[in-house]
Amino acid sequence: MRDYSNINDPIVQRIRAMEERAASLREDGLYFYNQPVSGLRGAARAIVNGREMTIFASYSYLGLVGHPRINAAAQAAIEKYGTGTHGVRTLAGTLDLHRDLERTIADFKGAEDAVTFSSGYVTNYSTISALVGRGDYVISDKFNHASIVDGCLMSGAKMLRFRHNDMAHLEARLRQANEANPQAAKLVVTDAVFSMDGDIIDLPAVVELCREYDAWLMMDEAHSVGVLGETGRGIEEYFGLEGAVDIKMGTLSKTIPSVGGYVAGRRELTDFLRHASRGYIFSAALPPAQAAAALEAFRVIQDEPWRVEKLRANTKQFIEGLQARGFNTLYSETAVVPVLCGSDELAYQMTRECQMHDVFILPVVSPAVPHGLARLRATVTAAHEPDEIEHAMDVLAQAARKLDLFARLEEILAADARL
Numbered sequence: 001m002r003d004y005s006n007i008n009d010p011i012v013q014r015i016r017a018m019e020e021r022a023a024s025l026r027e028d029g030l031y032f033y034n035q036p037v038s039g040l041r042g043a044a045r046a047i048v049n050g051r052e053m054t055i056f057a058s059y060s061y062l063g064l065v066g067h068p069r070i071n072a073a074a075q076a077a078i079e080k081y082g083t084g085t086h087g088v089r090t091l092a093g094t095l096d097l098h099r100d101l102e103r104t105i106a107d108f109k110g111a112e113d114a115v116t117f118s119s120g121y122v123t124n125y126s127t128i129s130a131l132v133g134r135g136d137y138v139i140s141d142k143f144n145h146a147s148i149v150d151g152c153l154m155s156g157a158k159m160l161r162f163r164h165n166d167m168a169h170l171e172a173r174l175r176q177a178n179e180a181n182p183q184a185a186k187l188v189v190t191d192a193v194f195s196m197d198g199d200i201i202d203l204p205a206v207v208e209l210c211r212e213y214d215a216w217l218m219m220d221e222a223h224s225v226g227v228l229g230e231t232g233r234g235i236e237e238y239f240g241l242e243g244a245v246d247i248k249m250g251t252l253s254k255t256i257p258s259v260g261g262y263v264a265g266r267r268e269l270t271d272f273l274r275h276a277s278r279g280y281i282f283s284a285a286l287p288p289a290q291a292a293a294a295l296e297a298f299r300v301i302q303d304e305p306w307r308v309e310k311l312r313a314n315t316k317q318f319i320e321g322l323q324a325r326g327f328n329t330l331y332s333e334t335a336v337v338p339v340l341c342g343s344d345e346l347a348y349q350m351t352r353e354c355q356m357h358d359v360f361i362l363p364v365v366s367p368a369v370p371h372g373l374a375r376l377r378a379t380v381t382a383a384h385e386p387d388e389i390e391h392a393m394d395v396l397a398q399a400a401r402k403l404d405l406f407a408r409l410e411e412i413l414a415a416d417a418r419l
Contacts, residue, residue, distance in 0.1 A: 315337075
Protein backbone atom coordinates (compact mmCIF):
# COMPACT_ATOMS: atom_id res chain seq x y z
CA MET A 1 0.00 0.00 0.00
CA ARG A 2 1.34 3.43 -0.96
CA ASP A 3 2.62 5.56 1.95
CA TYR A 4 0.56 8.79 1.72
CA SER A 5 2.64 10.37 4.49
CA ASN A 6 5.65 10.64 2.18
CA ILE A 7 5.49 14.37 1.45
CA ASN A 8 8.40 14.10 -1.01
CA ASP A 9 6.38 11.93 -3.41
CA PRO A 10 5.14 14.27 -6.20
CA ILE A 11 1.89 12.35 -6.70
CA VAL A 12 1.22 12.47 -2.96
CA GLN A 13 1.88 16.22 -3.08
CA ARG A 14 -0.77 16.70 -5.77
CA ILE A 15 -3.29 14.60 -3.89
CA ARG A 16 -2.64 16.41 -0.61
CA ALA A 17 -2.88 19.85 -2.24
CA MET A 18 -6.35 19.09 -3.61
CA GLU A 19 -7.38 17.45 -0.36
CA GLU A 20 -6.29 20.51 1.62
CA ARG A 21 -8.15 22.88 -0.71
CA ALA A 22 -11.39 20.89 -0.40
CA ALA A 23 -10.96 20.50 3.37
CA SER A 24 -10.53 24.26 3.79
CA LEU A 25 -13.75 24.92 1.89
CA ARG A 26 -15.62 22.32 3.96
CA GLU A 27 -14.40 23.90 7.20
CA ASP A 28 -15.75 27.28 6.06
CA GLY A 29 -19.07 25.79 4.92
CA LEU A 30 -18.28 26.65 1.30
CA TYR A 31 -18.01 23.23 -0.33
CA PHE A 32 -21.02 22.59 -2.58
CA TYR A 33 -19.90 19.92 -5.06
CA ASN A 34 -21.16 16.33 -5.31
CA GLN A 35 -24.21 17.00 -3.16
CA PRO A 36 -26.53 13.98 -3.41
CA VAL A 37 -29.99 14.56 -4.83
CA SER A 38 -32.42 12.22 -3.09
CA GLY A 39 -35.53 12.83 -5.19
CA LEU A 40 -37.18 14.92 -7.89
CA ARG A 41 -40.25 17.14 -7.62
CA GLY A 42 -40.93 17.58 -11.30
CA ALA A 43 -38.16 18.61 -13.70
CA ALA A 44 -37.21 21.87 -11.97
CA ARG A 45 -37.23 20.97 -8.27
CA ALA A 46 -35.32 18.38 -6.25
CA ILE A 47 -34.60 17.26 -2.71
CA VAL A 48 -31.02 18.20 -1.79
CA ASN A 49 -29.74 17.59 1.73
CA GLY A 50 -33.29 16.97 2.84
CA ARG A 51 -34.62 20.30 1.51
CA GLU A 52 -36.64 20.99 -1.60
CA MET A 53 -34.83 23.40 -3.88
CA THR A 54 -35.47 24.93 -7.29
CA ILE A 55 -32.71 23.70 -9.58
CA PHE A 56 -30.81 26.33 -11.57
CA ALA A 57 -27.91 24.01 -12.37
CA SER A 58 -29.64 21.50 -14.66
CA TYR A 59 -28.59 20.60 -18.19
CA SER A 60 -32.10 19.31 -18.90
CA TYR A 61 -32.80 22.42 -20.95
CA LEU A 62 -36.19 21.29 -22.23
CA GLY A 63 -37.25 19.88 -18.85
CA LEU A 64 -37.38 16.28 -20.07
CA VAL A 65 -35.94 14.61 -16.95
CA GLY A 66 -38.69 12.39 -15.55
CA HIS A 67 -40.95 12.76 -18.59
CA PRO A 68 -43.49 9.89 -18.37
CA ARG A 69 -43.06 8.81 -22.01
CA ILE A 70 -39.29 8.66 -21.64
CA ASN A 71 -39.49 6.77 -18.35
CA ALA A 72 -41.91 4.28 -19.88
CA ALA A 73 -39.64 3.70 -22.88
CA ALA A 74 -36.69 2.96 -20.60
CA GLN A 75 -38.73 0.55 -18.49
CA ALA A 76 -40.02 -1.28 -21.57
CA ALA A 77 -36.47 -1.66 -22.89
CA ILE A 78 -35.36 -3.31 -19.65
CA GLU A 79 -38.21 -5.78 -19.91
CA LYS A 80 -37.31 -6.63 -23.51
CA TYR A 81 -33.49 -6.54 -23.46
CA GLY A 82 -32.43 -6.61 -19.79
CA THR A 83 -30.19 -4.08 -18.07
CA GLY A 84 -27.10 -4.42 -20.26
CA THR A 85 -25.75 -5.72 -23.54
CA HIS A 86 -23.50 -8.65 -24.36
CA GLY A 87 -20.39 -6.57 -25.06
CA VAL A 88 -18.96 -3.89 -27.28
CA ARG A 89 -20.97 -2.73 -30.27
CA THR A 90 -18.66 -4.26 -32.88
CA LEU A 91 -18.81 -7.79 -31.55
CA ALA A 92 -21.94 -8.55 -29.55
CA GLY A 93 -23.42 -5.37 -28.14
CA THR A 94 -25.39 -3.80 -30.99
CA LEU A 95 -29.17 -3.92 -30.59
CA ASP A 96 -31.81 -2.95 -33.12
CA LEU A 97 -32.57 -0.24 -30.57
CA HIS A 98 -29.13 1.32 -31.13
CA ARG A 99 -29.66 1.52 -34.86
CA ASP A 100 -33.16 2.97 -34.39
CA LEU A 101 -31.62 5.65 -32.18
CA GLU A 102 -28.89 6.44 -34.70
CA ARG A 103 -31.38 6.74 -37.57
CA THR A 104 -33.51 9.08 -35.44
CA ILE A 105 -30.51 11.26 -34.57
CA ALA A 106 -29.49 11.42 -38.23
CA ASP A 107 -32.97 12.52 -39.24
CA PHE A 108 -33.12 15.09 -36.43
CA LYS A 109 -29.74 16.55 -37.44
CA GLY A 110 -30.35 16.43 -41.19
CA ALA A 111 -27.55 13.92 -41.77
CA GLU A 112 -27.20 10.64 -43.65
CA ASP A 113 -26.26 8.62 -40.58
CA ALA A 114 -25.14 8.81 -36.97
CA VAL A 115 -23.01 6.74 -34.62
CA THR A 116 -23.38 6.67 -30.83
CA PHE A 117 -20.75 6.44 -28.11
CA SER A 118 -20.78 5.73 -24.38
CA SER A 119 -20.40 9.40 -23.35
CA GLY A 120 -20.01 12.86 -24.79
CA TYR A 121 -16.44 13.00 -23.52
CA VAL A 122 -15.57 9.76 -25.29
CA THR A 123 -17.26 11.02 -28.46
CA ASN A 124 -15.01 14.08 -28.73
CA TYR A 125 -11.90 12.35 -27.49
CA SER A 126 -12.09 9.41 -29.85
CA THR A 127 -13.54 11.16 -32.92
CA ILE A 128 -10.86 13.85 -33.08
CA SER A 129 -8.05 11.38 -32.44
CA ALA A 130 -9.39 9.06 -35.16
CA LEU A 131 -9.69 11.75 -37.83
CA VAL A 132 -6.35 13.57 -37.50
CA GLY A 133 -2.85 12.55 -36.48
CA ARG A 134 0.81 13.44 -36.71
CA GLY A 135 1.50 15.90 -39.49
CA ASP A 136 -2.08 17.24 -39.45
CA TYR A 137 -3.51 20.38 -37.86
CA VAL A 138 -6.42 20.69 -35.45
CA ILE A 139 -7.58 24.23 -34.75
CA SER A 140 -9.58 24.83 -31.58
CA ASP A 141 -11.36 27.77 -29.94
CA LYS A 142 -9.59 28.74 -26.70
CA PHE A 143 -12.81 28.25 -24.68
CA ASN A 144 -13.59 24.78 -26.02
CA HIS A 145 -14.66 22.01 -23.64
CA ALA A 146 -11.96 19.88 -22.00
CA SER A 147 -13.03 16.81 -23.99
CA ILE A 148 -12.19 18.66 -27.22
CA VAL A 149 -8.83 19.76 -25.89
CA ASP A 150 -8.00 16.24 -24.72
CA GLY A 151 -9.02 14.80 -28.09
CA CYS A 152 -6.77 17.28 -29.87
CA LEU A 153 -3.82 16.40 -27.63
CA MET A 154 -4.45 12.66 -27.96
CA SER A 155 -4.53 12.85 -31.76
CA GLY A 156 -0.87 13.81 -32.08
CA ALA A 157 -1.82 16.52 -34.59
CA LYS A 158 -0.38 20.00 -34.25
CA MET A 159 -2.90 21.87 -32.10
CA LEU A 160 -3.44 25.55 -32.85
CA ARG A 161 -5.77 27.51 -30.56
CA PHE A 162 -7.50 30.70 -31.65
CA ARG A 163 -8.80 33.46 -29.39
CA HIS A 164 -12.38 32.91 -28.34
CA ASN A 165 -14.79 33.57 -31.21
CA ASP A 166 -12.12 35.68 -32.92
CA MET A 167 -12.54 35.07 -36.63
CA ALA A 168 -9.47 37.09 -37.64
CA HIS A 169 -7.34 34.92 -35.39
CA LEU A 170 -8.98 31.75 -36.71
CA GLU A 171 -8.08 32.84 -40.24
CA ALA A 172 -4.51 33.51 -39.13
CA ARG A 173 -4.30 29.99 -37.72
CA LEU A 174 -5.69 28.47 -40.92
CA ARG A 175 -3.20 30.46 -42.96
CA GLN A 176 -0.40 29.33 -40.62
CA ALA A 177 -1.34 25.68 -41.17
CA ASN A 178 -1.57 26.12 -44.94
CA GLU A 179 1.82 27.80 -45.15
CA ALA A 180 3.48 25.15 -42.97
CA ASN A 181 2.09 22.19 -44.92
CA PRO A 182 -0.46 22.75 -47.70
CA GLN A 183 -1.09 18.99 -48.00
CA ALA A 184 -1.85 18.37 -44.32
CA ALA A 185 -5.37 17.69 -43.09
CA LYS A 186 -6.96 20.61 -41.25
CA LEU A 187 -9.78 20.18 -38.73
CA VAL A 188 -11.50 23.14 -37.07
CA VAL A 189 -13.40 22.10 -33.96
CA THR A 190 -15.45 24.32 -31.68
CA ASP A 191 -18.36 24.37 -29.28
CA ALA A 192 -21.61 25.72 -30.69
CA VAL A 193 -22.69 27.14 -27.32
CA PHE A 194 -19.86 27.56 -24.84
CA SER A 195 -20.51 25.75 -21.58
CA MET A 196 -19.02 28.37 -19.24
CA ASP A 197 -20.14 31.56 -20.96
CA GLY A 198 -23.34 30.69 -22.81
CA ASP A 199 -22.39 32.56 -25.97
CA ILE A 200 -22.65 31.24 -29.53
CA ILE A 201 -19.88 30.63 -32.06
CA ASP A 202 -20.03 32.77 -35.20
CA LEU A 203 -20.94 29.84 -37.42
CA PRO A 204 -21.40 31.75 -40.70
CA ALA A 205 -17.87 33.17 -40.46
CA VAL A 206 -16.38 29.81 -39.40
CA VAL A 207 -18.05 28.04 -42.32
CA GLU A 208 -16.80 30.63 -44.79
CA LEU A 209 -13.23 30.33 -43.50
CA CYS A 210 -13.29 26.53 -43.52
CA ARG A 211 -14.44 26.56 -47.13
CA GLU A 212 -11.82 29.13 -48.13
CA TYR A 213 -8.98 27.17 -46.52
CA ASP A 214 -10.32 23.68 -47.28
CA ALA A 215 -10.64 22.68 -43.63
CA TRP A 216 -13.07 20.20 -42.11
CA LEU A 217 -15.49 21.57 -39.51
CA MET A 218 -16.56 19.73 -36.36
CA MET A 219 -19.20 21.29 -34.11
CA ASP A 220 -19.82 20.23 -30.50
CA GLU A 221 -23.56 20.76 -29.90
CA ALA A 222 -23.72 19.55 -26.30
CA HIS A 223 -25.36 22.79 -25.18
CA SER A 224 -27.13 23.82 -28.39
CA VAL A 225 -29.43 20.92 -29.27
CA GLY A 226 -32.85 21.77 -27.86
CA VAL A 227 -31.62 25.31 -27.20
CA LEU A 228 -30.89 26.83 -30.62
CA GLY A 229 -33.11 26.88 -33.67
CA GLU A 230 -36.83 27.22 -34.19
CA THR A 231 -37.41 23.54 -33.45
CA GLY A 232 -34.35 22.96 -31.25
CA ARG A 233 -32.29 21.19 -33.89
CA GLY A 234 -29.23 23.25 -33.12
CA ILE A 235 -26.83 25.78 -34.53
CA GLU A 236 -27.29 25.04 -38.24
CA GLU A 237 -31.03 25.65 -37.92
CA TYR A 238 -30.38 28.76 -35.81
CA PHE A 239 -28.27 30.36 -38.55
CA GLY A 240 -30.16 28.83 -41.49
CA LEU A 241 -27.04 26.93 -42.59
CA GLU A 242 -28.33 23.37 -42.73
CA GLY A 243 -25.68 21.00 -44.02
CA ALA A 244 -22.79 23.40 -43.42
CA VAL A 245 -21.11 21.36 -40.66
CA ASP A 246 -19.13 18.26 -41.65
CA ILE A 247 -19.06 16.54 -38.24
CA LYS A 248 -22.08 17.14 -36.01
CA MET A 249 -21.27 16.03 -32.47
CA GLY A 250 -23.72 16.05 -29.57
CA THR A 251 -24.49 14.48 -26.23
CA LEU A 252 -27.34 12.34 -24.94
CA SER A 253 -27.03 13.58 -21.36
CA LYS A 254 -28.18 17.20 -21.39
CA THR A 255 -31.29 18.19 -23.35
CA ILE A 256 -31.62 14.46 -24.02
CA PRO A 257 -32.01 13.01 -20.48
CA SER A 258 -29.95 9.86 -20.86
CA VAL A 259 -26.24 9.14 -21.30
CA GLY A 260 -23.91 8.91 -24.27
CA GLY A 261 -22.83 10.95 -27.26
CA TYR A 262 -23.09 10.87 -31.03
CA VAL A 263 -21.59 12.02 -34.29
CA ALA A 264 -23.86 12.66 -37.25
CA GLY A 265 -22.75 13.28 -40.81
CA ARG A 266 -22.11 11.52 -44.11
CA ARG A 267 -22.46 7.73 -44.10
CA GLU A 268 -18.80 7.34 -45.03
CA LEU A 269 -17.83 9.29 -41.90
CA THR A 270 -19.93 7.25 -39.48
CA ASP A 271 -18.78 3.99 -41.06
CA PHE A 272 -15.17 5.09 -40.66
CA LEU A 273 -15.72 5.87 -36.97
CA ARG A 274 -17.30 2.47 -36.37
CA HIS A 275 -14.12 0.85 -37.65
CA ALA A 276 -11.40 3.31 -36.58
CA SER A 277 -12.54 5.05 -33.40
CA ARG A 278 -11.09 3.40 -30.30
CA GLY A 279 -13.81 4.89 -28.12
CA TYR A 280 -16.42 3.04 -30.20
CA ILE A 281 -14.53 -0.20 -30.70
CA PHE A 282 -13.41 -0.70 -27.11
CA SER A 283 -16.31 0.74 -25.08
CA ALA A 284 -19.39 -1.20 -24.06
CA ALA A 285 -22.63 -0.37 -25.82
CA LEU A 286 -25.18 2.01 -24.34
CA PRO A 287 -27.46 0.10 -21.94
CA PRO A 288 -30.88 -0.64 -23.49
CA ALA A 289 -32.79 1.60 -21.07
CA GLN A 290 -30.55 4.58 -21.86
CA ALA A 291 -30.75 4.04 -25.62
CA ALA A 292 -34.55 3.79 -25.44
CA ALA A 293 -34.78 6.89 -23.26
CA ALA A 294 -32.69 8.88 -25.72
CA LEU A 295 -34.72 7.65 -28.67
CA GLU A 296 -38.02 8.62 -27.05
CA ALA A 297 -36.63 12.01 -26.01
CA PHE A 298 -36.00 12.99 -29.63
CA ARG A 299 -39.59 12.02 -30.41
CA VAL A 300 -40.91 14.09 -27.51
CA ILE A 301 -39.00 17.16 -28.71
CA GLN A 302 -40.71 16.87 -32.07
CA ASP A 303 -44.14 16.17 -30.54
CA GLU A 304 -43.97 18.98 -27.95
CA PRO A 305 -42.54 22.04 -29.75
CA TRP A 306 -43.86 24.31 -26.98
CA ARG A 307 -40.84 23.31 -24.90
CA VAL A 308 -38.40 25.07 -27.21
CA GLU A 309 -40.60 28.17 -27.27
CA LYS A 310 -40.90 28.22 -23.48
CA LEU A 311 -37.16 27.82 -23.02
CA ARG A 312 -36.59 30.77 -25.31
CA ALA A 313 -39.02 32.92 -23.26
CA ASN A 314 -37.51 31.78 -19.95
CA THR A 315 -33.99 32.54 -21.18
CA LYS A 316 -35.00 36.05 -22.18
CA GLN A 317 -36.65 36.65 -18.80
CA PHE A 318 -33.66 35.33 -16.88
CA ILE A 319 -30.89 37.18 -18.73
CA GLU A 320 -32.75 40.49 -18.95
CA GLY A 321 -33.91 40.24 -15.33
CA LEU A 322 -30.40 39.58 -14.03
CA GLN A 323 -28.95 42.43 -16.05
CA ALA A 324 -31.69 44.79 -14.80
CA ARG A 325 -30.70 43.88 -11.23
CA GLY A 326 -27.10 44.85 -11.95
CA PHE A 327 -25.48 41.50 -12.70
CA ASN A 328 -22.88 40.93 -15.39
CA THR A 329 -23.88 37.90 -17.51
CA LEU A 330 -20.98 38.27 -19.97
CA TYR A 331 -22.15 37.61 -23.55
CA SER A 332 -24.66 34.84 -22.90
CA GLU A 333 -27.57 34.53 -25.32
CA THR A 334 -28.65 31.08 -24.22
CA ALA A 335 -29.89 28.98 -21.31
CA VAL A 336 -26.35 28.87 -19.88
CA VAL A 337 -26.10 32.13 -17.95
CA PRO A 338 -22.88 33.06 -16.12
CA VAL A 339 -23.42 35.30 -13.08
CA LEU A 340 -20.02 36.91 -12.73
CA CYS A 341 -18.59 37.09 -9.20
CA GLY A 342 -14.91 37.78 -9.84
CA SER A 343 -13.16 36.05 -6.97
CA ASP A 344 -13.51 32.39 -6.06
CA GLU A 345 -14.44 33.42 -2.51
CA LEU A 346 -17.36 35.57 -3.67
CA ALA A 347 -18.62 32.77 -5.92
CA TYR A 348 -18.63 30.35 -2.98
CA GLN A 349 -20.33 32.88 -0.69
CA MET A 350 -23.00 33.66 -3.29
CA THR A 351 -23.67 29.94 -3.65
CA ARG A 352 -24.12 29.54 0.10
CA GLU A 353 -26.59 32.44 0.26
CA CYS A 354 -28.62 31.06 -2.65
CA GLN A 355 -28.78 27.51 -1.32
CA MET A 356 -29.77 28.77 2.13
CA HIS A 357 -32.81 30.23 0.36
CA ASP A 358 -33.50 26.99 -1.56
CA VAL A 359 -32.12 28.08 -4.92
CA PHE A 360 -29.75 25.33 -6.07
CA ILE A 361 -26.99 26.99 -8.06
CA LEU A 362 -23.29 26.17 -8.21
CA PRO A 363 -19.98 28.03 -8.56
CA VAL A 364 -17.37 27.61 -11.27
CA VAL A 365 -13.95 28.79 -10.13
CA SER A 366 -10.32 28.64 -11.25
CA PRO A 367 -8.80 26.70 -12.92
CA ALA A 368 -12.05 25.77 -14.71
CA VAL A 369 -12.32 29.47 -15.63
CA PRO A 370 -9.54 32.07 -15.61
CA HIS A 371 -8.47 33.33 -12.19
CA GLY A 372 -10.53 36.40 -11.26
CA LEU A 373 -13.45 35.41 -13.49
CA ALA A 374 -15.24 33.03 -11.11
CA ARG A 375 -18.96 32.88 -11.61
CA LEU A 376 -22.15 31.10 -10.76
CA ARG A 377 -23.07 29.06 -13.81
CA ALA A 378 -26.83 29.31 -13.79
CA THR A 379 -29.00 27.40 -16.20
CA VAL A 380 -32.65 28.01 -16.96
CA THR A 381 -34.94 25.35 -18.43
CA ALA A 382 -38.34 24.97 -20.01
CA ALA A 383 -39.52 23.41 -16.72
CA HIS A 384 -39.14 26.68 -14.80
CA GLU A 385 -42.20 28.86 -14.31
CA PRO A 386 -41.88 32.66 -14.53
CA ASP A 387 -42.48 33.11 -10.80
CA GLU A 388 -39.68 30.63 -10.00
CA ILE A 389 -37.31 32.60 -12.21
CA GLU A 390 -38.31 35.87 -10.54
CA HIS A 391 -37.77 34.35 -7.09
CA ALA A 392 -34.32 33.05 -8.03
CA MET A 393 -33.28 36.44 -9.38
CA ASP A 394 -34.52 38.16 -6.21
CA VAL A 395 -32.52 35.71 -4.07
CA LEU A 396 -29.42 36.38 -6.17
CA ALA A 397 -29.90 40.14 -5.86
CA GLN A 398 -30.41 39.90 -2.10
CA ALA A 399 -27.22 37.84 -1.78
CA ALA A 400 -25.29 40.31 -3.93
CA ARG A 401 -26.34 43.23 -1.77
CA LYS A 402 -25.47 41.36 1.42
CA LEU A 403 -21.99 40.54 0.12
CA ASP A 404 -21.46 43.94 -1.54
CA LEU A 405 -20.88 42.03 -4.78
CA PHE A 406 -21.50 44.83 -7.24
CA ALA A 407 -18.96 47.24 -5.73
CA ARG A 408 -16.35 44.52 -5.35
CA LEU A 409 -17.00 43.23 -8.86
CA GLU A 410 -16.64 46.73 -10.31
CA GLU A 411 -13.13 46.90 -8.87
CA ILE A 412 -12.26 43.50 -10.32
CA LEU A 413 -13.56 44.37 -13.77
CA ALA A 414 -11.78 47.71 -13.83
CA ALA A 415 -8.49 45.91 -13.21
CA ASP A 416 -9.11 43.07 -15.65
CA ALA A 417 -8.37 43.87 -19.28
CA ARG A 418 -10.09 40.65 -20.43
CA LEU A 419 -13.47 42.26 -19.78
